[in-house]
Amino acid sequence: MGEPLVDIHGASVARHGPLVLRDITLHVHRGEFVGIIGPNGAGKTTLLMMINALLAPAHGQVDILGVRLPTWRGYRIRRRIGYVAQVESVDPRLPMTVRETVQLGAAGRLGWFHRLGREEARKADEALNQTGLTRLAQRPIGQLSGGEYQRTAIARALVQSPELFLFDEPTASVDPRAQRDILHIIQEMHLDRGATALYVTHDLHTLPERCTRLVLMKEGRVWRDGPKEEMLAPALLRELYERAGGGSSNGGPGEP
């Protein structure tokens, strides 16, 4: 097993007062593709934000890519992490093209005082081609469909050449065909690069086949962690998505 890129022991995170993550322990090793599932409000996105040094842990020990959190230079860790968030609405008049957005992936690593040059342009072309966006390269970023926007975000993460990918429901709010395209790109990327990835979803339909390990989250805690086949046992899923004190489902899992 490779070295741990994510090494978390007993971490908690508070947002606007109350704790939203409690006593999280999670280790992710180089080359692993880990899925994180759970009902709405389980803390999946918060966990990714803490790993991406966007939220500071209140307690516990958190080491990401060998750097102890919290750190006031969290941006240095983020340069080494490719983060693909959920689809956002973007101003259709925004002065930025798809190509510029993808090329920006290299901006963080490049650092201050360096201009985006030929090498970054070449990487952007490659990523645009890999994600099937070449014909949309000059289109304003605010004029894309949800699926195209997510492919742009993945292309930007590819240009970043990260050591760790974080996918936060990348197929949410996009049509089934776009979902298939996005999953295909993510799986190809893992196959080609052997990249380490954490993939959050609440829809088990959209869990990539390359995912071999599943973390089940409930009420801000890691509830179960193990091989995908074991974690997808119907009884376990029923219990995961059951409301506390009630019997109805919460944030529907879909079928595996």
Next chain:
Amino acid sequence: MMPQYLINAILAGLFAGVSCSLAGAFVVTMHLSFLGVCIAHAAFAGALMGVWLGFDPLLGALFFSLGASALVGPLADRGELSPDASIGIVFSFMIGLAFLFLGLTPGSRTEALSLFWGSILTISPQDLLFLGMVAVAVTLGILVFNKEIHATACHRNVAAAIGIPATLVFYAMLFATGATIAVSLRSIGGLLIYSLVVNPAASALQLTYRFNLMLLLSVLFGVGACWIGLAASYCWDLPAGAAIVLSSSVLFAVCTVMSPKRRAQQ
């Protein structure tokens, strides 16, 4: 031979046009237009305090506009209040202070009242120097940190996620906007300066999807509005600040009518 006061006014128009329109490009792209209004009124209140207490109004304007930038950013960022509400609260506080200082100022209040509409034709060499310094600093900042500013202005969350210190860039641009407004206040006027920040950038945004072209067009429109306004003021004896702001408004109307974005949406 052109009189010295007119040369100074033309240079002031150049410097104010450049720095206001560049700061405006950031404010408009980030949808923070109301924040510009808030900083402008803070600068106005600070300048009036200077008049009341007898120190240089420019110092008061700088102090208050930078203070307002430092106050509004964290209020909006912490998410305890919506950005609109936090900016609105600081804005109303600043306008209250402005009128309080105006009321407390003894005597004829001529200097205080001239801060309302500006006096570009009587700009002092010292104010011209400050205007020039800020214009050069803002231009250099945008040239050197172009990719960071572009990313933060268009998509602050993405900029943070890819490892750009987006919060630092955001606050640096807020302070640059505050400094720009403070040094331009005496030339353009407290009630008018805000239009010179927003109108050129908003006009440029009508015409292009390219950020750097937007910056260039914004500067052309900003300087153009200043010079057209000055010419109109000189020819027809109009108040210069008002003529400059009205010129920028007319430019915005023309750009909106000619906008390819508008045609595309139709």
